[in-house]
Amino acid sequence: MAIEVISKEENVQAEQGELPRKSQSNPPWTTDELILALDLYLRHRSSLPDKIHPEVQALSQLLGQIGSTLGLNRGGSFRNENGVYMKLGNFRRWDPKYVENGRKGLAKGNKNEKVVWDEFAEMPSKLAIAVAAIRRAVESSSAEAKALTGVSNEPDVIEAEEGKVLTRLHRYRERDRNLVQAKKKDVMKKQGCLRCEACGFDFAIAYGQVGNGIIDVHHTKPVHTLKPGEKTKLSDLALLCSNCHRLIHSKRPWLSVEQVRALRKEAQSNAI
Ligand SMILES: [Zn+2]
Ligand SMILES: [Zn+2]
Structure with a gap:
């Protein structure tokens, strides 16, 4: 019987949801999710929270909800506290304040992190508006919010800067x-x-x-x-x-x- 060797790095990536685990696969983080993670990152920029921090746990739960809205959440380790914690580490790489002293963030990540960083990190009010709108859309119990679950992504429609949830809401x-x-x-x-x-x-x-x-x-x-x-x-x-x-x-x-x-x-x- 062949024994598969999974490198330590692959495991770390799997926990972040970038690579499939052998038993299950977590889809890559969407723009919406990265926006919410960036918001958490920037609020704790100087000292990142650990896995058991209430905000890390709250974000993990919210991401689970977004994943359900977008049809990505298949349970298991989907955006668990560890995944959220690792994602905060990934943002380190793009943070000029962090890398100025020669430090490096977690090297492996999602290429979208840089896109989201560039579009939102220096624009606090734009980020705050997007975060509030995504939260409202996902946490609302309105018929409109429920309908988003049934909407699929349209091939011709490029996702808005603010991600899939708000793109769906707009089109709806x-x-x-x-x-x-x-x-x-x-x-x-x-x-x-x-x-x-x-x-x-x-x-x-x-x-x-x-x-x-x-x-x-x-x-x-x-x-x-x-x-x-x-x-x-x-x-x-x-x-x-x-x-x-x-x-x-x-x-x-x-x-x-x-x-x-x-x-x-x-x-x-x-x-x-
Ligand atoms: Zn025309
Ligand atoms: Zn239109």
Whole structure:
């Protein structure tokens, strides 16, 4: 019988969830999870908490909840205290204050740690808003929060900087039937047609009667910028054709309607 030798390093990585264990596998940390871990890291930057610290345990539990929302939590050692503790050690590597004296953090980690560090570590208010929004989305018992569990990741949609949970919430809200109908009705009443705000495409003109009423509705404000309980205003919504809408969500950070208009203008002037 062949005996598999697992190196010490592999074991450490497995505990962090980067490598599959022989008995089970933990998926890599998502951006959402790394944002929450970074928040904990920065609050204890000078002296990291140990595995039994209440905040490490609380984060471990919250990550378990996020994992369930995203369909990643299969139990076992998923984001246990040890995994959270190791992840804090991983952030050391990207912390200029820590490495300035020649010290090194844990070498092996997830490449996303650097991305999250660069996007949030020097921006405390941006980090605080993202952390609060992720917590609200996961800890809420609203129908909306429950619905996130059933939403799958869309291949064309690039994850927002704030991660998968808020991306799902954003896309879920864009499809809210009542909101979509209210927006279309409002524009129809004011303008008499439903045109893409980025390129002017009108399904009813392009396809005749069959195209009547067809247009996407896009949230121009990322959901995490909305305060708890704040209702979406119709003016926060934009009508977009499917192409422009797809383009907007294909870049990180997501493009604005104005940016798509400018891109079209630039491409058209280059073509002449
Ligand atoms: Zn368009
Ligand atoms: Zn959209």
